[in-house]
Amino acid sequence: MKKTITLATTLLLTAGMAAAQDVRVGIAAEPYPPFASPDAAGNWVGWEVEIIGAVCAAAELNCIVTPVAWDGIIPSLTSGQIDAIMASMSITEERMQTIDFSDRYYNTPTVVIGARGIEMDATPEGLAGKVIGVQVSTVHQAYVDAYFAATAAEVRLYQTQDEANQDLIAGRIDATQADSIALEAFLATPEGLACCEMKGTVADDPVILGSGVGVGLRQGDPLKDAFNAGIAAILADGTYDEITLRHFASSIYGG
Amino acid sequence: MTDPPLTDPSSKPVAPQGSGRARLPEWLAPHRIVLAAIGLAIVWLCVTQMRWDWLPDYGWLIAEGIWRTIWLLVVSCILGFALAVPLGLAQAVGPWYLAAPARVFCTVIRGTPLLLQVWLLYFGLGSLFPSIPWIRQSELWPLLRQAWPYAVLALTLSYAGYEGEVMRGAFRSVPRGQLEAAQAMGMPRLTILRRIWLPQAVMQVLPTLGGETVLQMKATPLVATITVVEIYAVASRVRQDTLITYEPLLLLAVVYMALAGVIVLGFRWLETRAPARAG
Amino acid sequence: METLPLLALSPPGWGGNLLRGLVNSVQIALGAFGLGLLIGTAGAYGKLYGGPITRDLLAIYTTVVRAVPELILILILYFAVTDAVNQVLLAIGYQRIQISGVAAGIAVLGIVQGAYATEVLRGAILAVPLGQIEAARSMGMPPLLLARRITLPAMLAIAMPGLANLWLIATKDTALLAVVGFAELTLETRQAAATTKAFFTFYLAAGVLYLAVTLTSGLLFGRIERWARRGEPSLRGAG
Numbered sequence: 001m002k003k004t005i006t007l008a009t010t011l012l013l014t015a016g017m018a019a020a021q022d023v024r025v026g027i028a029a030e031p032y033p034p035f036a037s038p039d040a041a042g043n044w045v046g047w048e049v050e051i052i053g054a055v056c057a058a059a060e061l062n063c064i065v066t067p068v069a070w071d072g073i074i075p076s077l078t079s080g081q082i083d084a085i086m087a088s089m090s091i092t093e094e095r096m097q098t099i100d101f102s103d104r105y106y107n108t109p110t111v112v113i114g115a116r117g118i119e120m121d122a123t124p125e126g127l128a129g130k131v132i133g134v135q136v137s138t139v140h141q142a143y144v145d146a147y148f149a150a151t152a153a154e155v156r157l158y159q160t161q162d163e164a165n166q167d168l169i170a171g172r173i174d175a176t177q178a179d180s181i182a183l184e185a186f187l188a189t190p191e192g193l194a195c196c197e198m199k200g201t202v203a204d205d206p207v208i209l210g211s212g213v214g215v216g217l218r219q220g221d222p223l224k225d226a227f228n229a230g231i232a233a234i235l236a237d238g239t240y241d242e243i244t245l246r247h248f249a250s251s252i253y254g255g
Numbered sequence: 256m257t258d259p260p261l262t263d264p265s266s267k268p269v270a271p272q273g274s275g276r277a278r279l280p281e282w283l284a285p286h287r288i289v290l291a292a293i294g295l296a297i298v299w300l301c302v303t304q305m306r307w308d309w310l311p312d313y314g315w316l317i318a319e320g321i322w323r324t325i326w327l328l329v330v331s332c333i334l335g336f337a338l339a340v341p342l343g344l345a346q347a348v349g350p351w352y353l354a355a356p357a358r359v360f361c362t363v364i365r366g367t368p369l370l371l372q373v374w375l376l377y378f379g380l381g382s383l384f385p386s387i388p389w390i391r392q393s394e395l396w397p398l399l400r401q402a403w404p405y406a407v408l409a410l411t412l413s414y415a416g417y418e419g420e421v422m423r424g425a426f427r428s429v430p431r432g433q434l435e436a437a438q439a440m441g442m443p444r445l446t447i448l449r450r451i452w453l454p455q456a457v458m459q460v461l462p463t464l465g466g467e468t469v470l471q472m473k474a475t476p477l478v479a480t481i482t483v484v485e486i487y488a489v490a491s492r493v494r495q496d497t498l499i500t501y502e503p504l505l506l507l508a509v510v511y512m513a514l515a516g517v518i519v520l521g522f523r524w525l526e527t528r529a530p531a532r533a534g
Numbered sequence: 535m536e537t538l539p540l541l542a543l544s545p546p547g548w549g550g551n552l553l554r555g556l557v558n559s560v561q562i563a564l565g566a567f568g569l570g571l572l573i574g575t576a577g578a579y580g581k582l583y584g585g586p587i588t589r590d591l592l593a594i595y596t597t598v599v600r601a602v603p604e605l606i607l608i609l610i611l612y613f614a615v616t617d618a619v620n621q622v623l624l625a626i627g628y629q630r631i632q633i634s635g636v637a638a639g640i641a642v643l644g645i646v647q648g649a650y651a652t653e654v655l656r657g658a659i660l661a662v663p664l665g666q667i668e669a670a671r672s673m674g675m676p677p678l679l680l681a682r683r684i685t686l687p688a689m690l691a692i693a694m695p696g697l698a699n700l701w702l703i704a705t706k707d708t709a710l711l712a713v714v715g716f717a718e719l720t721l722e723t724r725q726a727a728a729t730t731k732a733f734f735t736f737y738l739a740a741g742v743l744y745l746a747v748t749l750t751s752g753l754l755f756g757r758i759e760r761w762a763r764r765g766e767p768s769l770r771g772a773g
């Protein structure tokens with residue numbers, strides 16, 4: 001009996017070790033086109049999903065894409081439910097106090113879009129008296145709180161950027177701030193085009209907005225080197241550019 | 256404590272509880288003291304070992320959040336109950352063209368999750384706005400822009416659906432004799448409802464209503480998903496700003512337990528005010 | 535409506551996604567309900583026949599679970615339990631384990647259901663005529679056989695409405711798992727609606743699916759209750 005238990009335990013542990021390169025990569029469970037969104041068959045597609053596949057292949061990791069609710073994604077990482085976050089999460093000082101980041105894999109400016117017909121631009125004066133919607137737990141929420149909340153009429157927090165866009169279409173909010181690529185994708189849709197237009201790029205603040213998007217990892221995790229190697233590899237051999245040009249007009253790696 | 260003398264070693268003490276022999280009140284019984292001590296130790300550990308430094312920064316927001324939760328609860332319960340009475344009445348004694356819609360309403364509300372109802376009302380209605388251009392100039396627009404009217408509407412309809420079912424049973428269970436006697440006295444129908452039927456029906460189901468109100472309180476966090484800033488939204492905000500996972504959730508649990516306690520005590524007090532049944 | 539093709543069962547229709555989500559929801563609801571029944575039976579017996587400490591601990595359990603919103607319990611348990619389990623494993627020197635979303639959802643909702651089930655089953659056991667239990671005891675029936683032959687069958691009929699209610703609560707509570715990102719029906723609906731912008735269509739479709747589950751369950755539980763009450767005289771025409 002004892003032998004069977006020892007054997008079983010050893011098998012279980014070695015099974016765990018053999019699959020040690022199984023990396024659960026968390027993405028946001030809410031659609032964030034064009035980076036990651038579900039299609040009608042239930043598969044996740046988008047630029048970021050393809051990059052995940054490319055980086056993991058280059059780093060020889062077996063990555064399992066795991067959708068997790070955005071506002072619980074960092075606790076999921078620290079509690080061990082996922083091993084990495086690749087959900088367009090910006091590298092900021094504040095987040096670095098809790099988690100670690102790999103090198104960045106893209107960096108795009110932050111813009112404000114708003115309803116057509118309302119005069120505004122991406123400055124505190126331009127947004128005075130407006131109702132601004134922003135996604136919770138993002139650098140954009142922090143930025144709006146720091147710069148626009150004092151003059152804006154109201155700041156409304158949404159669980160997903162998509163819901164903020166919906167309320168912008170419905171007219172409940174006047175403006176929203178988010179990543180330029182995501183908002184350009186929204187403005188390309190018929191509803192987005194009809195309701196809203198680009199109002200301007202916000203003044204940069206590297207402390208709040210961060211220095212690009214990287215892979216979120218637990219502090220001290222050896223996976224960091226693997227991911228950095230993978231990102232460097234796909235940048236060097238052209239895979240990154242190939243995937244990017246399939247979705248966007250030009251590179252979004254940023255300076 | 257003194258035990259009665261045991262003349263027969265195999266017999267147990269037969270004195271029933273409360274027989275007059277001196278014993279400690281139940282809440283001071285030894286095991287309760289130990290449990291209370293353990294409980295206090297856990298609370299002390301939580302207060303000293305966990306991070307609570309964020310409380311002063313967010314104190315005002317937390318107070319606002321608690322107020323908004325209470326406000327949502329009270330308004331939706333009052334309006335919901337006001338809607339539930341005609342719903343229950345229609346199902347209990349109404350003609351088929353009133354009873355059937357009421358029944359359908361209650362079935363649909365009770366058969367679908369509240370989260371879905373909330374999202375349907377907020378985002379579903381919101382998606383219709385672009386196709387109604389004149390709505391932005393209408394008087395209602397400031398109200399339609401905000402989130403709390405939809406929250407109140409969804410919570411009210413939900414409460415009305417569940418209580419409509421409860422009131423249906425309550426109205427049916429009031430003794431017919433009383434209603435017939437009042438009718439024989441020539442009391443107008445509305446007065447019968449107001450003086451005899453409704454009060455008795457409500458008193459019969461007061462415990463159930465208390466339980467349902469607690470359930471309604473537990474449903475209020477769902478409106479945080481449509482940008483209403485009540486206490487759950489505030490705690491989520493704290494969790495995301497500070498990246499602290501458990502302490503805000505513990506605070507939330509304490510707040511809700513306190514609210515539930517107040518509701519239960521309130522309904523118990525209401526029950527004592529109900530006149531004693533006359534046989 | 536021109537958005538109806540979006541509900542088609544195979545891509546590009548999202549109907550298949552919704553049905554997959556429905557299957558997940560029903561799976562979790564079944565698991566949670568079953569776990570809740572197990573915890574509830576143990577809790578009910580503990581509250582009725584257990585020692586004072588057991589009774590007090592169970593009272594604390596049921597009070598806390600019935601006073602704190604499920605959403606917060608789900609969040610606390612979802613993160614705290616996985617965290618605690620992993621910390622323990624790491625401390626002993628093993629690897630972290632991954633608790634699947636389904637397991638976590640069932641565990642969390644099961645614990646919540648257990649508290650309500652304890653109260654329902656306790657009330658039902660108390661309503662079993664004492665004479666039957668005493669007669670069985672005087673015959674020398676061992677306690678387990680007594681529970682199996684006498685208490686549980688009689689209690690089932692009385693507990694049926696309460697249990698049916700609990701099952702409905704379980705199916706509706708699965709919607710809350712959408713907030714932790716688990717792929718059940720409400721989340722799939724939200725994703726589909728957000729991607730296609732056809733909000734009304736998808737939320738109504740999800741409502742219809744939930745209603746279908748609820749109404750079918752209602753019929754099913756009605757039949758089970760009639761079977762459990764077989765042999766009882768009809769109360770029709772009495773007073």
